[in-house]
Amino acid sequence: MEKILITGGKTGMVGRNIAKHPKSKDYQILTPSKEELNLLDKKQIMDYLQFHKPDIVIHCAGLVGGIAANIANPVGFLVQNAYMGLNLISASRENGVTKLLNMASSCMYPKNAPNPLKEEVILTGALEPTNEGYALAKILSTRLCEYISKSCSLLYKTAIPCNLYGKYDKFDDKAHMIPAVIAKLHHAKVNGLKAIDIWGDGEARREFMYAQDLADFAYFALEHLEIMPQNLNVGIGKDFSIKEYYQEIAKVVGFDGEFVYDLSKPVGMQQKLIDDTRLKVFGWEAKTDLTEGISKTYQYYLTLKEQ
Template sequence: MNKILITGSTGMVGCNIVEYKESRFYEVLAPKRGELDLLDKTQVLAYLKTHKPDVIVHCAGLVGGISANIANPVEFLSQNVAMGLHIIMAALECGVQRFLNIASSCMYPKEGKNPLSEDLILSGELEPTNEGYALAKIVSTKLCEYILDSKKFLYKTIIPCNLYGKYDKFEINKAHMLPAVIAKIHNAKMDGAKEVEIWGSGKARREFMYAEDLADFVYYALKNFERMPKIINVGRGEDFSITEYYEVIAEVIGYTGNFIYNTQKPEGMAQKLVDIDRLKEFGWSSNTNLKEGITKTYQYFLGK
């Protein structure tokens, strides 16, 4: 049985990977920060030498929505760069042959032509609202690519679209868009509010995938790692406007109030939809549609 180390195992992505049904076929290492602090280079190296994983899935990172990224650019850049460098270089030193790096679609240029194909990375200026985080993810992605090309170790990167689902954080001012909107509209319903504010025009388009689907992809990828491209987008291949997301969430929650638009607030890129041609060729697709995923996520929110 292969031993798999999942960094960031207490985050949304990590939790979904750890708990997914396919994990039973692996010996899973899922250390919390007290056991493995990726900001401590010495501790990371010692952990890998002690536990000797066969494969590493790197999910860990400092993450947040637009407001959190704008407020803390130093932390989003420095901490994510450090975590990526420490775990990748320690894995290389310890002879770990397989490394699955989970990156982010924010690495794509803000003016990139949609759908965003993998070869667009570093082809243009990044979206300023999450530039620090994007730069950190680019560093890890390029490092894995260099190792694959020069050392011949299988260090590969997946680029998920935006994710949501179980184990997400629902703080309105810190969370990613969908969990923040779920909390906002739930609170509006509970308070009897007649209006809910949307940042921006509501016309910006985004692609979201249920996080459990990404977990399914991770295990599919591990089974087919040799033939997986060195960089591959993972998404649904469809996007919706911000207003449409609000409408679906309101329908699921049962909120019947109105939406108002605050165009003084940032809304990020006009569109962000990943190209899934490589994904289709690789033989995988996402199974959870938007309304089904929102319903499951809201049920998780209510049960927290």
């Protein structure tokens, strides 16, 4: 069995979904906690890699959050994510890890890039200010993987997922949109609220993929890493407006109140839809549609409420 180190596999949404995927049984999985592996400490990473000797690294760990969290803590989102990625990727190379799958983010794309977003337009324009720090950190890790792949003949590839949601997500007020809205509308239903606010006019468009589908992609990518493009968008190739997400979540949750639009709030990029042309050629596609994904995520949220 090949041994896979999954960063963020203990508490992160993406990492936990990968670690618990049915195909994980075909590998020996390492999911160290932050205490066991501090990605901000390169020496600790070196010691961990030398002791455990993983064959593959999947880098999912990071400081993550929605617009509010990014605006509130730009320094943390830049510094922590940059150090985590650079430390881990460079230490992996130095320890002879031959395969590495780096999980980046579609926020790396320029704010004014034409949609759908093609992989080659990264670093061709200014970034969206509301998550610039996080985006810069992800760009650094992506570029480092490119340099290593070219100079060292190692398979260090980057997946660029669209927005994600699903099991093991966070549901607080600094969460990403779908889990935050699930918690918001559930609270409104339980407490009999008749109106809920939406940031902006609700017309901005986003692409969201169920996190378990990304886990499925991760194992598919490992099985075909040699032919995987260096940087590859991973998504569903379809987007919806913020208003449509609220409406779909309201149906699943059972909230029948009104929506009030707060035009004073930031909404980020007007549209963020990845181009999935290369993904289709690679031979993979997501399986979970929006209603099914929201329903599964809501059921997971309810189990958390019962605990």
